[in-house]
Amino acid sequence: MLTVFGTIALDTTRTPFRTQSHVLGGAATFAALSSSFFTRTGIIGVIGSDFPPRYREILDNRIDTKGIVKDTTGRCFHFDSSFDYDLSHRTANRTELNVIADFKPIVPLEYGDSEYLYLANNDPIQNMEILEYFPNTKLTICDTIEYWILHNPNAVSKMISQVNGVVINQEEARLLCREYNLVKCAKYIMSLGPEFVVIKKGENGALFFLEDMIFPAPAFPLDVVVDPTGAGDSFAGGFFGYLAQQNKKTLGVMKEAVIYGNVMGSFAIQDFGVSALLTLSRMDIQDRYERYRDMVSFG
């Protein structure tokens, strides 16, 4: 089982073409929905009194939601952001922490034997507390975001030293490492402890680093992008979900996992919010994986 800890949000996303208000979002939501295509997935997070029953139903149908706490004293975490015309630059308009501000996560007894743990965009201190509930994981991966790198860099570094792998955006990797070159960034992050690092580059794909080995993987090219929200989290869910499904950490499997991550990220951005992930079948994923493989093969 793969346990995902992170935000479950209501997102307001504004693109030049359309605005959607208070739709299902959050790093844990995207990552868990994405990984659920590959492996049994549980989620740990908090929702508020305004979380629509239909969203709860979506989650209940696809993932183990015993780890979701409903805090009826407050409203959901809400993130309001706008994309430019090119859909590549996001501006945060408003972030309302609401119920996540004082959330004390509870790890359901059934999650305790989870072999795989994904710590998404939470406070690194909270992530490290969660880690203590999972002493026997085969693999733990974390992400982090600009906010924590700026506000508590020491805790971010300490958290990174306690995980097996890091999945991180290029902008955040550069900020964390105070270095532009991504190969150097990855070396620095691995010097803190992790065996591997994935640097996500949005429309330019991802770079996977394992010891001295580098695997650069371009994104699946798309001519229509609707909403880039959740692409990186869907990548993480596909990457980690496939690793959990295969239950192996060979270089070959990890490379395949990066491609499944790319594939899941490419689906996520083809519709607003989580919509594209909800209409997807395992066959669609396999088809796109194989199209990708044919596309990039040569020589």
Added chain:
Amino acid sequence: MLTVFGTIALDTTRTPFRTQSHVLGGAATFAALSSSFFTRTGIIGVIGSDFPPRYREILDNRIDTKGIVKDTTGRCFHFDSSFDYDLSHRTANRTELNVIADFKPIVPLEYGDSEYLYLANNDPIQNMEILEYFPNTKLTICDTIEYWILHNPNAVSKMISQVNGVVINQEEARLLCREYNLVKCAKYIMSLGPEFVVIKKGENGALFFLEDMIFPAPAFPLDVVVDPTGAGDSFAGGFFGYLAQQNKKTLGVMKEAVIYGNVMGSFAIQDFGVSALLTLSRMDIQDRYERYRDMVSFG
């Protein structure tokens, strides 16, 4: 034979680490030196009275320079630019056209049966005049730059309609097509006439388009970049040089050509100006090609 038409320059390049003044540069120089590892290459261009004999010797030793005109009434084309600390953003400080302002290119008789023609960053009208000297090429490829897209977009489109392929930077493709999405940009460019398009993305590699087929190819990852000048032109030289060497336009050969382009671009940026290209052997290129192939293979 591959004929390259474009600028031969003296570049002043300033990075936060080092400044080099009036060193050998120019789009045609980089492209021709790069392609010379794969196929016999001739160059058409103009130099001024201040072109150092040692640079002339470098060119004479590696490429056919019968097409170089020495204009003793003026100085060489000079481009002065600075890179940011991250070596990814270039600012033009000064562009002195000098002898290229009134250059009337001369096509040596020996170049007339050239089967391959590369039209680099010149005035599109001049490029089209050159095209008329080569009625029997198997393949003609052009590039273009911001200056011509802004100053004579109609001529750029007309030039594009007369070639088989276009190699262009992502920024310039977006400017030319008034479109952010690169898949749409490539479709637009192909709608003007060319069979294929390569969009160069710097540290993020390249996208190759042939009809409905897309080949995304990441850059060869490097942890030390010295001077990005000439990377795109070296890419074009490697790509086109390999196509000329193979003398085939199958999809498989074109994909391999993109990788050789990436490999040549990666070498170019490891030293100032053309220096890295001058110390390179055919074996170095083959080794890096094979390392790249192993690196990106999976599944």
